[in-house]
Amino acid sequence: MPELPEVRTVANTLKNMILNTKITKVEVYHNNIIDKTDLDFFKSELVNQTINDIKTKGKMIMFILDDYVLFSHLRMEGKYYVDDTYTKDKHSHVIFSLDNNKFLRYHDTRKFGKMSLYSKKYYLEHPYLKNIGDEPFQKDYQELYLQLKDKKTMIKPTLLDQKFMSGLGNIYVDEVLFKTRIHPETLCNQLTRKDYLKIVEASIEVLNKAISLGGTTIRSYTSSLGVSGKFQNELQVHTKVNQACPICNNKIVKTQVKGRGTYICLHCQKKR
DNA sequence: AACGAAACCTGCGCGC
DNA sequence: TGCGCGCAGGTTTCGT
Numbered sequence: 001m002p003e004l005p006e007v008r009t010v011a012n013t014l015k016n017m018i019l020n021t022k023i024t025k026v027e028v029y030h031n032n033i034i035d036k037t038d039l040d041f042f043k044s045e046l047v048n049q050t051i052n053d054i055k056t057k058g059k060m061i062m063f064i065l066d067d068y069v070l071f072s073h074l075r076m077e078g079k080y081y082v083d084d085t086y087t088k089d090k091h092s093h094v095i096f097s098l099d100n101n102k103f104l105r106y107h108d109t110r111k112f113g114k115m116s117l118y119s120k121k122y123y124l125e126h127p128y129l130k131n132i133g134d135e136p137f138q139k140d141y142q143e144l145y146l147q148l149k150d151k152k153t154m155i156k157p158t159l160l161d162q163k164f165m166s167g168l169g170n171i172y173v174d175e176v177l178f179k180t181r182i183h184p185e186t187l188c189n190q191l192t193r194k195d196y197l198k199i200v201e202a203s204i205e206v207l208n209k210a211i212s213l214g215g216t217t218i219r220s221y222t223s224s225l226g227v228s229g230k231f232q233n234e235l236q237v238h239t240k241v242n243q244a245c246p247i248c249n250n251k252i253v254k255t256q257v258k259g260r261g262t263y264i265c266l267h268c269q270k271k272r
Numbered sequence: 273a274a275c276g277a278a279a280c281c282t283g284c285g286c287g288c
Numbered sequence: 289t290g291c292g293c294g295c296a297g298g299t300t301t302c303g304t
Contacts, residue, residue, distance in 0.1 A: 003297055032280085059298080075298045077282080091282085110281040112298065153274070162299085169297050216297075238297090259276080261295075 002059060002074045004135065004167030005210035006229065010080060011054045011061055017082045018104055022050045023065075025097035033093045033108065035116040042117045046070070046096070058132045058166025062123070069123035071116045072106070078113035081105045132166045136203035139165050145196040148188040155191060156184035157258040159199070168203060171216055174238040174263050176202045183269040184257045190272050209234060237263040 002010065026046045028034060034042050049065035056062065063070035072078070081087075083103040088095065094106040094115065106113070118126045133139070147164055158164060159173050168176065177184050179202040182195060191199075210216060215229030218239060232239075236246055241254035245265040255262050 006297075073298080075280095076296070077298095108281090109283070110296090112280065112282095114299090151273090160298085171297050218297075 002078070002215070003169035003172050004056075004058060004207055005172075005213075005231065006215035007056050007059050007061060007074065008211050009215045009229065010074070011056045014080060014082070014104075015054050018051055018098060018100075018102065019054070020050060020052070021102070022099040023047060023096050024099050027095045027097075028093070029088070029095075030093035030111055032111060033106070033113055033115055035114065038116055042115070045117060057129065058135060058162055059169070060128060060132060062129075065120065067120055068117050069120050069126070071114075071118060071123075071126060071128045073114045073128065074108070075110075075112035075114065077110045078106065078108040081107060131163050133162060133164045135167045136165060136200050136207060139200050141197040141200040142193070144200060145193045148191070148196070149193075151188040153188055154185045154258065155182060155188055155199075156260070156262065158188055160260070165200075165203070167207060170260050170262075171218075171235070171238045172203070172206055172210065175206050175236055178237045178263075178265060178269060179206065181268050181270075183266075183271045184262050184264060186272055237265060239263065 023046050026043055028039070028043060031039055045068060049068060051063050051065060053064035054061065055064060059073060061072040061074070063072065083105055086095070086103055087105060091109045092105050092107050093111065096104040098104060116126065116128060123129065144165060148158060151158065156173055156177060159168050159176070160170065176199060180195065180198040182191070182199070210231040213230040213234065216231040216235070217229040218232050237252050240252045240263055242251055244250070245252055245268060248265065248267045250265060250267040253264050253266055255264065
C-alpha cells in the first residue's frame with residue numbers, strides 16, 4: 001500500500017486516536033512480522049509503555065514510547081485499525097490492548113510488514129532508520145546530485161531505493177518523472193544538476209498535494225481506519241494506460257522497468 | 273558495482 | 289464454475 005503520503009495519513013489518524021494511551025497487553029499471532037531476534041523482548045517490554053508520539057520518516061512509522069521506539073513498516077498491505085472490542089480475523093497479526101479500552105490491531109494480508117522494538121536512547125542508530133535517506137522536504141538537491149551523478153543505474157529504480165531519498169514509491173515516482181519529463185530508464189549519470197533540482201521540487205509538490213488529499217486509494221487497497229485517499233483523482237500517468245496524456249494527448253504507455261509496472265508518456269518523457 | 277530473479281505472502285481479475 | 293496466470297503502492301537476499 002503505502003508511500004509517504006499514506007504513511008503520514010495513517011500516523012496522523014492514529015495520533016488522534018491513541019496518543020497518550022498505555023499498552024496493557026500484546027498478542028502476536030504471526031511471529032514473522034516481528035524481527036526474529038526480538039520476539040520475546042518485544043512481547044515482554046511493550047507492556048506498560050505509553051504511546052507518547054507517533055513519527056514517520058519516509059515510509060517508516062515510529063511509535064515513541066517511554067523507554068523504547070516501536071518501528072513499524074507496512075510494506076505492501078499493512079494496515080492499522082483501532083477497535084472498540086477485541087477483534088481478530090485471519091489477517092490480524094498483532095493486537096495491542098490499550099488502557100482506554102481500545103485495541104490497536106495490525107492487519108496485513110500478505111504478511112510482508114515488519115515491526116521492531118528498539119531502545120529509545122539509541123533508536124536513531126536502528127538499521128531501519130539509518131538506511132533511510134532524507135525525505136524530499138529536507139533533501140538538498142545538490143547532495144542528491146553528488147550522490148547520483150556517477151551512477152549508471154536507471155533513475156526510477158534509484159529513486160525507489162530509499163537510501164538516497166525516502167518516501168517515493170511506485171505511484172509517486174511515476175508522477176514525479178512525468179512532471180519532470182524524465183524517462184524512467186534514464187541513467188543517473190545522464191542527468192544534470194538542474195534535473196535533480198527538478199526531481200526534488202516535483203517530489204515535494206506531488207507528495208504535498210497527496211498528503212493534503214489523504215493519499216491515494218486505488219485497486220483493492222483501502223487505507224486503514226476507513227480513511228480513503230483522494231489523490232487518485234490527481235494522477236497524471238500512473239494507472240492511465242492507453243489514456244491521453246494530459247499535456248500532449250498522446251497515449252500513455254505501460255511497461256516494466258526493473259520489474260515494476262511503469263506508466264510513461266513517451267512523447268513528454270524522451271530517452272536521452 | 274549492478275543486474276535479474278527469487279524470496280517473503282495472499283487475493284484479485286482475467287482469459288480460456 | 290474452475291484453473292492457471294499475471295499482477296499488486298515494498299524491501300531484502302542471492303547468484304552472476
